[in-house]
Amino acid sequence: MRKFLMRQNIKLFRRMMSSHSNPKVAVKQGTVVGSQGVLPGGGDFYSFKGIPYAVPPLGNLRFEAPVPLEKFSENELDCTKERDISFQKEVFSNDLVGSEDCLFLNVYTPKLKSDKPLPVMVYIHGGAYLFGSGNSDMYNPLYLLEEDVVVVTLNYRLGMLGFLSYPEGGLVGNMGLKDQALALKWVQENIHLFNGDANNVTAFGESAGSACVNLHMYSDNSKMLFHKAILQSGTSNMQWVMQMFPSYKAANLATNMGFKDTDPKKVVEYLKDPKTPPEAMLPYMLKGMTEDERRRELPIPYGPIIEPASPNAVVTNDPTQDMFINNKLDIPVMMGYNSNEGIIMVANAIKRLDDYENDLPRLIPRAVNIDIDGEEGKVICQQIREFYFKGEKVHKKTLGGLSDALSDYHFTLGAHSAAEIHAKHQHKSPLYFFRFDYDGDLGFYKKLFNFQHLRGVCHADELFYIFQTHFQDLPHKEDSQDTKIVRQMCRMWTNFAKYSNPTPSSNDALLDFKWNPVKQINGKNDEFVLDYLNISKESKMERQPDKERIHFWKDIFKMWNKDFVKPKL
Known part of the structure; x- marks a missing residue:
């Protein structure tokens, strides 16, 4: 007990002292003044929050590619606290938060000096391209810092501000992706000043953030800005990733707001006008979705698009085609998903179970090359009912089956397909695949939606085992x-x-298992076997995750698409 109290007193003293310690780092744009803090294990760390990496995208810069910031407005910029996030409707409170002036990043380092610079990890947050931020209320990387890495989190433009596209009116799109690329470029130019190794940068993300990382991996203009990638519940071939009918949505947004002129250039001028605030656009954002998107419960109106080639373009080719270019990638990749991603979809679906019961075709992925309302669709719907619902109706007693179906529809099929394509075509890029199946007390969303009775781990719940959050203050028990x-x-x-x-070492007592990469496929007729690490109470290597469900859909894809890994998106 005495030793415990001594440790607590030392931590308290160091926190008191750290409040008077403000480290300064001179970067390309000026000097940033940060804070010193204490890690959970007692070591020091340094944070520099709210560093602007671009000119505020205001006025004529709305809907434009970000402009690099050449110089701070102050000689010494106070970076002891975070600045604004992208304008959005806060997901829990529905309050309007953030602003257009949101292009900031946060740098965390456990050491400002060491014999060798430290590896760098740059995190791109998810949130359906609509909400979230890289700030520490959700993504506090203290446990990562204890492993001696530098961590960078960032904000980028979301919703219509980040992903509206109307090429006919001169609005190219992909602003949010270009924000991310500029932040990665800032890291390349400045991270060595925070003791980070610019030659060893890992980009990682979750959900929409993971899909963005995957798009950057194939981009000629941004892939050179990092050297490894971690994809958590998001690959670029998942059907929610790319925006459908962008011009229709942009025009529809203006029309719903009461703008009468249909000339594309006039529409863009109206949407860019400072007299048209984002607050006026937000209520009409979801109304711009197509009927098919509404039916399929894909509430993501805006996202990445394929754009013309330019010096700052990110996505110039169909990502589902880029994946098949032999050895397009030459970086190591980690990829995986959670064991019951669909729980987060069930939270909304439970309010309208009759819609699913009366419209099972909505559960047929768009990638299946059929008319889902035709005779072929009826056949597949009967197979879905038998396989997922054991022949019963969709109701509260069959929520487990609905959750599995939604997991596969939105995440699992895309992840498996991406892994198989990678194994066949990216032989210079080792791939480590995981399935996160630890259903512990730190998981937040499953408890929030009150679905503890459903087995498995909800979408995004693995994040709480990587980052600390301000809104989940659970007691820290070391054992x-x-x-x-x-x-x-x-x-x-x-x-x-x-x-x-x-898992590079066999002598690490913490990791008493070996994570092996996915075996590459060299011959056209070789069978693909997905070796993966099942992350759970006792983590271990296994084969073919969710095998029965994947085989169910593989048979359907082979029937109608001829090939599981070549879906029509």
């Missing part, structure tokens, strides 16, 4: 199973950043 998983996850993620291998 708990949850803490063990936190330590294992952060060790594997940072090992990958350091060594391109999540």
Whole structure:
């Protein structure tokens, strides 16, 4: 007890002292003044929050590519606290928060000096391209820092401000992706000043953020800005990733707002006018979705688009075609998903179960090359009912089957397909695949939606074993199973950043297992076997995750598309 109290007193003293310690770092744009803090294990760390990496995208810069910031407005910029996030409707409160002036990043480092610079991990947050931020209320990387890496989180433009596209009116789109690319470029130019290694940068993200990382991996203009990638529940071939009918949505937005002129250039002028604030656009954002998107419960109106080639373009080719270009990638990749991603979809679907019961074709992926309302659709719907619902109706007693169906529809099929394509075509890029199946106390969303009775791990719940959050203040018990998983996850993620291998040593007592890469396929007729790490209470290597469900859909794809890995998106 005495030793425990001594440790607590030392931590308290160091926190008191750290409040008077403001480290300064001179970067290309000026000097940033940060804060010193204490890690959970007692070591120091340094944070520099709210660093602007671009000119505020205001006025004529709305809907334009970000402009690099040449110089701070002050000689010494106060970076002890975070600045604004992208304008959005806050997902829990529905309050309007943030602003257009949102292009800031945060740098965390455990050491400002060391014999060798530290590996860098740049995190791109998810949120359906609509909400979220890289700020510490959700993404506090203290456990990652304890593994001796530098972590950068960032904000980028969201919703219509980040992804509206109307090429006919001169609005190209992909502003949010270009924000991310500029932030990665800022890291290349400045991270060495924070003791980070600009030659060893890992980009990682979750959900929409993961899909963005995947798009950057194939981009000729941004792939050189990082050297490894971690994809959590998001690959560029998932059917929610790319925006459908962008010009229709842009025109529809203006029309719904009461603008009468249909000339594309006039529409863009109206939407760019400072007299048209984003607050006026937001209520009509979801109304711009197509009927098919509404039917399929894909509430993501805006997202990346394929754009013309330019010096700052990110997506110039169909990503589902880029994946098939042999050896297009030459970086190590980690990829995976959670064991019951669909729980987050069930939270909305439970309000309208009759819609699913009366319209099972909405559960047929758009990638299946059929008319879902035709005779072929009826055949597949009967197969879906038998397979997922054991022949019963869609109701509260069959929520487990609906959750599985939604997991596969939105995430699992895309992840498996991406892994198979990678194994066949990217032989210079080792791939480590995971399935996160630890259903512990730190998981937040499953408890929030009150679906503890459903087995598996909800979408995004793995994040709480990598980052600390301000809104989930659980007691920290060093000897708990949850803490063990936190330590294992952060060790594997940072090992990958350091060594391109999540389990490089057989002498690590924390990781008593070996994570092997996916076997590459060289012959056309070779069978694909997905070796993966099942991350759970006792993590271990297994084969063919969710095998029965994947085979169910493989048979359907082979019937109507001829090939599982070549879907029509």
